[in-house]
Amino acid sequence: MSKVGSSLYTRLHGIFKAAPIATVKPPKFKSQIKSKKLVNKAKESSASSASVGDGVESSNVAEKTKSTDLTKKVEKFKRSCETESFRQTHGLYSAFIRRLREAKKFSVIDEVLQHQKKYEDIKSENFVIRIMLLYGYSGMPEHAHKLFDEMPELNCERTIKSFNALLSAYVNSRKVDEAMKVFKELPEKLGMTPDIVTYNTMIKALCRKGSMEEILSILEETEKNGIEPDMITFNTLLEEFYRRDLFAEGDRIWDLMKSKNLVPNIRSYNSRVRGLTRNKKFADGIDLMDVMRTEGISPDAHTYNAFITGYRGDENLEEALKWYDEMKEKRLIPDSVTYCLLIPLVCKKGELDRAVEISEEAIRRKVLSRPNMFRPVIERLVSEGKIEKATQIVKDGKLQSYFRSYLPDLSAGKEKTSSSPAASSPVEADLLEDEESDD
Structure with missing residues (x-):
């Protein structure tokens, strides 16, 4: 493909090359806790041993009780799934799976989600997508992939929508390399054509990874396939640049977005406000809110949270409460x-x-x-x-x-x-x- 000056790839390439984004690595901490000395078993009294024994027995009883309670809740959930209206209530599924995920009961998550195959809903692509996304939020993308492979056997249509859900399952599990492998291999193999949702999912994943060269490659492929970036594409990039305090580059992305006749929305502005308040540029943030209002965009709870976050970092309670009170005055929740x-x-x-x-x-x-x-x-x-x-x-x-x-x-x-x-x-x-x- 010829990278002419008017192409999105070329224009973004100049921005990224001017200020490459380094991968963020988690800080390393030195252990501050000294290992405890082993207790001399020869000096342990029989009373102490008995006490330990009682503690172990008590702990075992507690674990058995928790296990029994969990089993009852799982069975109750399965019984409730017999009702069609319950199966259509997304929030209840998410709530239950989240509780299991927090308790690290991954085998139970699989049991509950596998149970859904007994219902006619499993022939609906949207229902399968929900299950795949729940696997992804639970850090179990391989299970989502297995379900994706099984869709033809389940008499369920498999389109680019379910493929995008599979990508999201990997991305939400922070498995970016695996997502990239699936992205590169499966569409051609299955005769599917990636859409803008596909590319936006991968851009989001690669922003997390901090890999600008790979982002450029995705953007180039997007243009080559005749797919125009949308607001989600640009908002993802804006959030990444402003989050990393690269204001000049973020502003150039902003101008590029407007040159595509895309009007910044509340998410665009909130990314910019968060970048400003994080760097204690509160006056600039307030000015930006005025600009938002002139553009017909009303600040929302996320906008106010950005100011509260900034003042909280300074332990400035007076200002934090001022923004909190103003939020309520504006009837924001x-x-x-x-x-x-x-x-x-x-x-x-x-x-x-x-x-x-x-x-x-x-x-x-x-x-x-x-x-x-x-x-x-x-x-x-x-x-x-x-x-x-x-x-x-x-x-x-x-x-x-x-x-x-x-x-x-x-x-x-x-x-x-x-x-x-x-x-x-x-x-x-x-x-x-x-x-x-x-x-």
Whole structure:
């Protein structure tokens, strides 16, 4: 292909060559924990041995109880799957699989997802795609690949949509090299033509890897196949450049996007705002918000979270709360990120009453409850002897299993409530509670 000056490949190639992005490597930490000395077995008393034995027995009982509870929940989930309306409720599947993933119960995840093959839905490509994506989010892309290979046997049509889901399963599992191998080999083998979703998935994967040469190769192939990059393509690139504080290069991508007659959207602007606030350029961020409004784009919760994140890094509680209050004045709904940013900072600054107020607001809004979100306020309440208030937050936030260790009176609060508006059956209430209390 001739790389003429007007081509996207050539123009991006100049940008990337001017400022290559190095692969981000995780920092190496020296171990700060000295290994413990082995206890001299000859000096261990029989009483100590008996104590250890009791502890092991108690631990075994607890493990058996947890295993039994898990088995019951899995069987309950399978029974619920008999109902067609349940099978169409994506959130319940995601909630249940997420709980299993966090518990590292990968064989159970496979058991539950394999169970879905008994239903007529398995002949629907969209249903199979859901299962493949759940495998991907669980770090099990090989299982997604196996299901993809089985689709003809299951009388399920296999198109570029399911191929893109397979790619996403590898990408979401952080297996970029495997995704690239699938991308290079399967389409031609199966007679499929990659579309813009295919290329955007690979660009996202390669941005994570930090491989600019490979990104350029994908972009060149996109042009060669006559596929125009879309907003997702450019937003993925913008997020990557601004995240790495390469503002000049990001701005050139921005101009290139506009030259393609693509109008920046809220995601485009939020990438830019995050880059500015991360570098403490708050005035520039505010100016950019004014530009957004003149373009008819209203800031959203992510825009405000960018400012809260920036001021939280400086431990500037006053400014962080100012943006939080303005967010609510604009009738924007704070999300779990907002509360995870604010509650620890408010507690650290000694504003316990305000921390309780914000925590209770998060619970009222039914924001996804995360133990680390509420831990600072609960621990501070306990340290000040305000056990009743701490217990109430734990109960209302459905966090019993996380904080029972130092709030032993929670056993009375384990019963299910009917406060979850979306719950229409016992198993749905059970699963929704799991989702809301997920760490």
